[in-house]
């Protein structure tokens with residue numbers, strides 16, 4: 001076995017230049033540009049070079065690669081592994097699940113302090129992502145490959161809720177390995193939502209699967225997996241669920257409450273930011289892996305058009321900063337024509353009071369949801385971090401998201417990174433929106449609870465924007481508590497100070513998230529696995545005045 005946690009290997013990058021595909025070559029160019037205060041690339045490069053021993057190759061290189069091979073860097077030599085890392089590696093390895101002798105994933109939690117297992121003894125697709133990244137960063141790609149292949153096989157199974165059949169492309173939320181002692185055989189049992197609370201299919205699973213396939217390919221340089229007909233088909237099946245034409249008038253993806261990390265009713269239905277950001281990232285990752293043969297070409301075309309429309313929609317209508325808030329505050333309503341400014345007929349009276357105080361003069365974020373007469377102003381961590389990683393956020397928007405995080409550190413980070421969403425729902429709102437959910441009471445669990453797993457996404461976003469010092473602050477907080485508290489799943493309270501009875505201990509993604517954050521800080525070139533560069537020629541369309549550009 002490798003020495004625990006101490007091996008970091010290079011991130012070989014062999015994906016084609018499609019990664020940074022120039023969408024605008026194929027499609028109309030946007031008409032308006034924003035003024036950039038300071039170049040994103042200049043800033044991230046200069047700050048990275050100040051913070052780390054090496055940064056070369058983090059951005060584009062002559063072959064269009066975003067990461068070069070990563071020999072042990074000088075930064076690594078001065079990197080002192082925290083004692084928590086060895087313990088984290090041990091705990092991560094304890095959570096490994098084997099299928100017929102091969103590692104295929106990690107359990108959601110290995111909590112021996114409770115008999116109440118619920119479904120934490122399963123391998124969740126979304127939970128495995130940070131585990132997979134930790135293994136990849138440590139040069140252990142086997143488990144990731146087996147996971148990708150096994151879940152792909154599961155995609156093929158028939159999925160039903162009562163008499164209704166789910167779409168072919170749906171990926172499982174989780175699976176379990178059952179051992180048949182009589183036949184001495186392992187077999188897999190998956191859940192596609194048919195046994196989950198609320199019976200909702202996990203829309204995020206397929207997106208994470210595509211994102212992970214790219215991370216695997218980028219990290220190992222092994223193109224043979226993503227190029228197999230099986231993987232190509234798997235990608236197309238997932239996307240066929242999202243790209244089909246229908247009644248949609250928006251490029252965003254319409255979905256039910258509870259279809260992602262927040263898997264209980266939380267008013268996160270319609271067009272939630274988490275799904276839109278993952279959708280965007282998965283589309284871009286798919287574009288870098290799909291072969292332009294047969295139906296691949298058609299899929300590539302559909303993706304390209306959708307990306308263009310989706311980035312326009314998100315960057316304009318989901319973006320909120322001080323100026324935009326003020327514009328919405330002054331909105332006229334009941335506008336019918338093509339020239340309408342308030343396109344979705346959002347009522348200024350529906351703006352919650354808290355947002356006026358929360359919004360700093362500098363900074364901004366993607367709001368939780370935008371639909372007809374509906375803006376959910378809540379801030380969600382995952383959606384905003386993934387927007388940065390996928391470059392759905394423009395460089396200016398990415399900087400603004402980080403500015404807001406710094407400005408609202410007490411509210412969003414407090415004593416434990418990171419709030420899943422802000423603020424919480426309480427009182428009447430909680431009753432109506434969550435359906436009186438006793439697990440999602442105010443400042444707990446999905447309702448304003450603090451989730452250590454989000455540290456990896458925060459760290460990755462910090463590195464991408466060239467602000468690793470923010471991540472270091474967050475890591476310090478984690479290191480002062482997480483291990484002492486036995487790696488809980490989430491913390492409660494306005495400041496994220498308390499561990500609730502229902503919170504799992506030894507929650508695998510809390511453990512893996514910490515490892516990924518540490519390895520990213522140690523060797524920032526790992527960022528290439530989970531980040532996509534800006535499409536440089538597709539200039540952002542942002543105008544923060546009342547006259548939004550016409551489609």
Ligand code: GLC
Pocket residue numbers: 108120124126127260261262263264
């Ligand atoms: C909870 C979380 C979900 C996670 C699962 C396993 O249901 O809400 O996001 O995947 O636990 O950890």
